[in-house]
Amino acid sequence: ESFVYWMRMEDLRIEDNTALHKASEKAQDFGIPLIVLFVISPGDYKIHDRSNKKIDFILRNLRDLKTKFHELNIPIHIASYDRRLQIPRRVITEILPSLGAKHLFVNIEYEVDELRRDIATVKLGRESGIDVRCLHDRLVVPPGKIKSQQGKPMSVFSPWQRAWAKLLDQQPHYLNMSPSPKANDKSIKSNDKFNKLFEEDIPDHVEGFECPESEKLKEVWPEGTDKAKELLDRFLHTKPRQTQFQFTSPLNTGAEESQKESRVAQYQTGRNLVDGDNSSRLSPYLAAGVISARMVLNEAKKLKGGKLESGRDTGVGMWVQEVSWRDFYNHVMATWPRVSMGRPFLEKFADVQWETNEEHLQAWKDGRTGYPIVDAAMRACKARGWMENRVRMVSASFLVKSLMLDWRLGEKYFMESFIDGDLAANNGGWQWTASTGTDPQPFFRIFNTLTQSEKCDPTGAYIRYWVPELKNLKGKAVHDPFHQMPKNEFKKLGYPEPIVDHKKSRERALFRYKNVGEKE
Numbered sequence: 171e172s173f174v175y176w177m178r179m180e181d182l183r184i185e186d187n188t189a190l191h192k193a194s195e196k197a198q199d200f201g202i203p204l205i206v207l208f209v210i211s212p213g214d215y216k217i218h219d220r221s222n223k224k225i226d227f228i229l230r231n232l233r234d235l236k237t238k239f240h241e242l243n244i245p246i247h248i249a250s251y252d253r254r255l256q257i258p259r260r261v262i263t264e265i266l267p268s269l270g271a272k273h274l275f276v277n278i279e280y281e282v283d284e285l286r287r288d289i290a291t292v293k294l295g296r297e298s299g300i301d302v303r304c305l306h307d308r309l310v311v312p313p314g315k316i317k318s319q320q321g322k323p324m325s326v327f328s329p330w331q332r333a334w335a336k337l338l339d340q341q342p343h344y345l346n347m348s349p350s351p352k353a354n355d356k357s358i359k360s361n362d363k364f365n366k367l368f369e370e371d372i373p374d375h376v377e378g379f380e381c382p383e384s385e386k387l388k389e390v391w392p393e394g395t396d397k398a399k400e401l402l403d404r405f406l407h408t409k410p411r412q413t414q415f416q417f418t419s420p421l422n423t424g425a426e427e428s429q430k431e432s433r434v435a436q437y438q439t440g441r442n443l444v445d446g447d448n449s450s451r452l453s454p455y456l457a458a459g460v461i462s463a464r465m466v467l468n469e470a471k472k473l474k475g476g477k478l479e480s481g482r483d484t485g486v487g488m489w490v491q492e493v494s495w496r497d498f499y500n501h502v503m504a505t506w507p508r509v510s511m512g513r514p515f516l517e518k519f520a521d522v523q524w525e526t527n528e529e530h531l532q533a534w535k536d537g538r539t540g541y542p543i544v545d546a547a548m549r550a551c552k553a554r555g556w557m558e559n560r561v562r563m564v565s566a567s568f569l570v571k572s573l574m575l576d577w578r579l580g581e582k583y584f585m586e587s588f589i590d591g592d593l594a595a596n597n598g599g600w601q602w603t604a605s606t607g608t609d610p611q612p613f614f615r616i617f618n619t620l621t622q623s624e625k626c627d628p629t630g631a632y633i634r635y636w637v638p639e640l641k642n643l644k645g646k647a648v649h650d651p652f653h654q655m656p657k658n659e660f661k662k663l664g665y666p667e668p669i670v671d672h673k674k675s676r677e678r679a680l681f682r683y684k685n686v687g688e689k690e
């Protein structure tokens with residue numbers, strides 16, 4: 171007999187893992203072993219636009235976890251099924267019986283397909299005499315807990331955020347962390363069936379998701395909860411180093427410390443500057459659950475004198491607010507499931523008239539739009555699978571409002587490219603940008619790409635790093651070489667001319683949004 175914890179690609183950690191802890195607790199009570207199951211499904215990854223960088227990050231973390239589980243005499247069984255809809259049946263009627271398990275523990279994932287999978291698993295479990303426990307773990311406050319005074323779900327971030335922080339201060343148990351699992355008795359290894367599981371290898375790639383950049387990414391995004399904790403500590407407690415981190419290890423401690431305050435202390439301004447290394451860089455770890463949001467908030471809370479409820483007046487206050495966006499967008503997705511089915515939150519914007527221009531879409535993806543800040547961000551995305559928040563907004567806004575291309579094309583491309591790809595956050599970010607989301611800002615918020623560029627990359631270092639054609643340019647020319655340089659000088663750069671005119675495209679976007687549903 172055994173108890174099984176089915177680990178998902180969003181709970182890749184041992185510490186503070188609710189389902190793992192509950193499974194371990196029960197297994198100890200009954201005196202029978204705990205087994206960890208992980209299901210790889212290329213078919214599922216394909217349909218959900220997973221990036222090869224994310225799959226590689228997951229496999230690297232699984233290898234790290236395997237070592238740690240083995241230290242606790244807990245085997246990890248890897249199953250692989252291409253056909254994702256078959257997974258519940260395979261798990262309930264084949265894998266669990268083969269492990270002699272009558273109890274399955276999982277952490278809930280709130281995306282529609284994942285919820286359907288879990289409902290199917292619970293139903294099949296009932297038919298087969300298997301008890302399936304689905305637990306809340308991903309968020310600090312489970313979806314549905316925070317409601318308006320009239321008992322309705324809230325869709326506007328600011329009041330929701332205040333209620334979230336207040337709840338956490340009044341009911342701090344939400345931040346309690348689950349104890350790590352206890353070790354299995356070492357006699358598990360004398361059982362042939364279980365002993366074989368200890369010999370299973372974690373594959374080094376998933377077919378169709380091979381990642382040639384794996385070694386480089388390992389340096390930039392090292393795997394494991396210990397590394398995530400180091401990143402958290404670097405962000406909250408240490409002074410920034412004198413390095414210009416763009417595509418090197420963030421944990422490189424060789425460089426000189428600057429005289430500045432810690433990153434979090436400067437976060438209010440730093441978070442919008444991409445020519446430095448100012449944010450936590452924890453998103454791949456939070457998205458894959460390598461570190462929990464409770465773990466990071468408990469540390470932030472210490473810096474806030476034990477209270478989370480407060481405004482934007484301090485760097486750490488602002489950061490806590492940013493972390494709460496993660497809960498918020500998951501709450502939106504769980505409450506209005508249409509957002510994870512390709513629908514706008516505001517249905518009235520379902521019929522905006524989009525352009526269909528393959529060349530423009532490709533130029534955006536390749537970082538060849540002639541707008542240096544967009545091109546730098548898109549090239550950074552391709553190379554390291556990650557962008558700073560400000561340039562995610564700038565490049566997303568450029569696709570939607572300047573090129574007038576459907577935001578869902580951008581949403582898909584980001585998911586296919588990011589190491590931190592996460593449906594709720596990515597969809598929330600795109601719908602915010604496309605003015606189709608929960609944000610009360612009207613549709614006429616249209617970023618001026620060049621002004622944004624000067625503000626977020628004031629030294630131009632970000633553009634010069636990612637767009638080598640412009641590496642020798644200074645001043646305004648680095649932000650807008652086409653208009654700031656003599657034509658013959660510009661031609662020598664080998665850099666594209668702007669593919670759209672900002673002013674004209676702004677007018678087009680305003681017209682299309684205003685006349686939604688009508689043809690020009």
Ligand code: FAD
Pocket residue numbers: 441449450451452453454456457492493494495496499557558559560562563566584588590591592593595596597598599600603
């Ligand atoms: P920090 O500034 O240090 O913030 C700490 C953590 O808070 C982040 O790691 C993240 O978990 C959370 N967070 C911060 N801002 C947001 C936000 N706006 N929405 C949700 N969570 C947030 N984030 C993802 O994790 N995955 C995505 O796929 C993703 N796609 C995005 C797409 C667009 C168009 C936009 C505008 C934003 C997107 N974000 C996404 C949110 C945000 O840009 C990243 O979380 C952030 O840049 C990651 O850097 P960091 O870890 O250094 O963040």
